[in-house]
Amino acid sequence: MTEDDPLGPLDPDFAASFVRDLKRPPCQLYLISPLDVSGAFPDRLARALNAGPVAAFQLRVKGVDQHEAARLAEPLQRICADKDVAFIVNDSVALAKRLGADGVHLGQDDGDPREARGVLGPQAQIGVTCHDSRHLAMEAGEAGADYVAFGSFFSTTTKVVTHRPKPVILSWWSTLFEIPCVAIGGVTPDNAAALAAAGADFVAASQAVWGGDEAAAVRAFAEALG
Numbered sequence: 249m250t251e252d253d254p255l256g257p258l259d260p261d262f263a264a265s266f267v268r269d270l271k272r273p274p275c276q277l278y279l280i281s282p283l284d285v286s287g288a289f290p291d292r293l294a295r296a297l298n299a300g301p302v303a304a305f306q307l308r309v310k311g312v313d314q315h316e317a318a319r320l321a322e323p324l325q326r327i328c329a330d331k332d333v334a335f336i337v338n339d340s341v342a343l344a345k346r347l348g349a350d351g352v353h354l355g356q357d358d359g360d361p362r363e364a365r366g367v368l369g370p371q372a373q374i375g376v377t378c379h380d381s382r383h384l385a386m387e388a389g390e391a392g393a394d395y396v397a398f399g400s401f402f403s404t405t406t407k408v409v410t411h412r413p414k415p416v417i418l419s420w421w422s423t424l425f426e427i428p429c430v431a432i433g434g435v436t437p438d439n440a441a442a443l444a445a446a447g448a449d450f451v452a453a454s455q456a457v458w459g460g461d462e463a464a465a466v467r468a469f470a471e472a473l474g
Contacts, residue, residue, distance in 0.1 A: 266419035275444035300470035380413030400433020415446035422447030437468035
């Protein structure tokens with residue numbers, strides 16, 4: 249575990265006795281956008297959402313100002329609304345507020361969930377990246393987060409991996425807390441089922457979907473999580 253987690257290492261045998269609570273909804277797919285959502289990307293998003301069940305879509309763009317981000321977001325937000333898919337903005341509470349987005353996803357350096365709640369209101373979905381730290385996840389829950397995200401569970405080309413939790417952290421979290429958890433980082437249709445079995449409420453995917461045929465990938469995720 250990370251040095252940020254004063255709780256220390258988890259007993260690896262914890263996972264062996266874990267049984268997923270059937271009262272929790274089945275694990276669902278959480279899509280994260282590529283960095284470039286210009287051009288034909290709205291058509292790709294529509295194809296993906298038409299191919300199978302998706303719970304949420306996170307807009308993750310870097311290096312553009314808020315006006316440009318808002319322009320890029322508008323068609324994507326409409327597509328998500330038409331499919332009843334939650335539209336989540338990465339990092340920026342201000343952009344989420346401007347768009348009237350369904351929520352915001354905060355990294356550890358992106359602000360406090362309490363402040364985000366004050367800006368976005370009681371209905372907003374607020375997620376927090378917690379890396380491989382149970383302590384950070386508990387702090388996020390106490391601050392009012394609607395979900396916590398652990399990762400990276402596998403190698404990924406989407407971002408530099410500095411934290412590598414074991415799936416047992418999902419088992420521990422789901423046993424003790426009702427707040428949903430998201431598994432992120434290198435998730436594919438081939439490894440998603442194992443994360444769901446370990447306790448993930450959502451599996452987040454980006455490259456596994458946008459790196460190829462997005463419709464085929466979403467269908468493959470649906471089969472793996474079904």
